[in-house]
Amino acid sequence: MKRIVVWLCSLLSAIGLAACDYINLRELEPGVSTEQQVRDRFGPPQMEWRNDDGSVTWEYSRQPEGIECFMITIGADRILRSIDQVLNERTFARVETGMNGDQVRRLLGKPASSQFFQLKQETVWEWKIDHGQATGGEPAYFTVSFNTDGRVVGTGRYTKHRG
Structure with a gap:
């Protein structure tokens, strides 16, 4: 059994x-x-x-x-x-400007999604980090932005509002 x-x-x-x-x-x-x-x-x-x-x-x-x-x-x-x-505050803080995608993946694992933003000329990877318990029922995401050279230019967070 x-x-x-x-x-x-x-x-x-x-x-x-x-x-x-x-x-x-x-x-x-x-x-x-x-x-x-x-x-x-x-x-x-x-x-x-x-x-x-x-x-x-x-x-x-x-x-x-x-x-x-x-x-x-x-x-x-x-x-x-x-x-x-590894999807926690301590690991998020280890993502630094200038890292490449392999280094970020080594820290955080495969992202939930990746999207290229033409106007900003950036690719953004995102990881779902909360189903909504901490954000009133709305899922939350951690993001890492890469420039066209594939280097980290910033991180962020957002809540995906349904509806």
Whole structure:
């Protein structure tokens, strides 16, 4: 039975539903859980980032409908090191003017959307960061703007008003 629940959660996670993330996260323990246990619960990562120390960080974004992006680091010994939900104020503050898209993606994961604005000559990436609990029922987004050279020129936030 447990195997069926794990399989169902992995399937739901793969299609962007975070309903099982709570269960999956509780069953994984940094310093103890293996790489295979992480894959069994979260499925294949959307992106793999190689780190200088031989570890690898796996990206599990819940965008565009979810409000999380988990960066899960596996040590060179194939043991779980850490699980970080990176769509938060601390990580947003790390986005700096002049960064390129790969650097931003490494911090925040895949954005919910990307749009080019002809008049400003900017591309804006956005991440959904709130379903509406903090904004009175309206979803909120964090944005990063890039110039035509692909470099960050600013960040922002907005609330998408329905209606």
